[in-house]
């Protein structure tokens with residue numbers, strides 16, 4: 001069986017360098033390009049890349065995806081910074097290339113995906129919910145893509161179930177003291193040397209609390225999800241948002 005021809009964009013970065021090693025080690029994949037900042041995207045067509053793993057920066061990701069989708073190259077995207085406007089633009093490009101698949105995964109770690117799912121399931125049973133994400137201090141964006149997605153899923157589940165806005169009697173607060181408001185869910189961002197990627201979802205009801213916590217302790221935690229996403233995206237045309245869609249969860 002022929003191997004899947006895979007390229008990594010952001011190949012010298014923290015997660016990109018780990019992805020290069022993971023693709024190289026995968027029996028069913030061949031690493032055909034490992035591109036960093038300043039390298040030409042033409043290398044992707046010259047090397048016959050069938051799928052790209054995109055792990056760069058919010059400033060670079062759109063240009064890279066425009067090229068990939070325009071050339072029928074499937075993409076697995078871990079880069080953060082997704083807005084409704086960006087997703088609409090990507091869908092426009094995909095409508096011009098209907099055979100091409102793009103997976104955007106706010107988090108490739110199976111445990112983090114399950115945490116999001118469990119938080120979504122639990123959200124309607126508790127009056128209060130807050131998200132705390134904790135990351136290494138070199139991270140460029142806040143809140144994390146994972147926390148933003150988690151809060152959006154929680155808010156949608158609460159709205160669907162008709163849950164009232166959560167209680168909060170705060171009358172005065174320093175700017176930022178109550179975190180960022182993501183669809184009504186407070187999200188708090190910690191940046192601390194020694195950490196990698198961690199998240200807690202705190203849920204509170206009358207006389208009880210539930211805490212969901214996930215810890216990524218090494219970039220290797222993201223690799224099974226990246227490889228799974230790469231194998232699945234090549235047979236899944238259009239935009240898939242979230243690795244959970246490839247995990248056969250109920």
Ligand SMILES: NC(=O)c1ccc[n+]([C@@H]2O[C@H](COP(=O)([O-])OP(=O)(O)OC[C@H]3O[C@@H](n4cnc5c(N)ncnc54)[C@H](O)[C@@H]3O)[C@@H](O)[C@H]2O)c1
Pocket residue numbers: 009010011012013014015016035036037038039055056057058060064077078079080081105106107108109145222
């Ligand atoms: N989805 C996930 O599971 C997951 C996990 C970890 C990190 N991330 C995200 O991945 C992104 C990268 O994170 P990081 O910690 O590796 O950052 P990083 O700064 O270590 O790496 C980014 C790399 O991309 C390179 N780059 C920038 N523009 C480029 C371009 N046009 N072409 C090729 N390379 C380019 C940079 O030079 C750098 O080497 C961030 O958005 C981060 O939040 C996602």
Ligand SMILES: O=C(O)C1=N[C@H](C(=O)O)CCC1
Pocket residue numbers: 080106107108135139140143144145146147196197
């Ligand atoms: O290290 C990062 O940067 C991470 N980014 C993603 C996010 O913003 O959620 C995933 C976790 C690691």
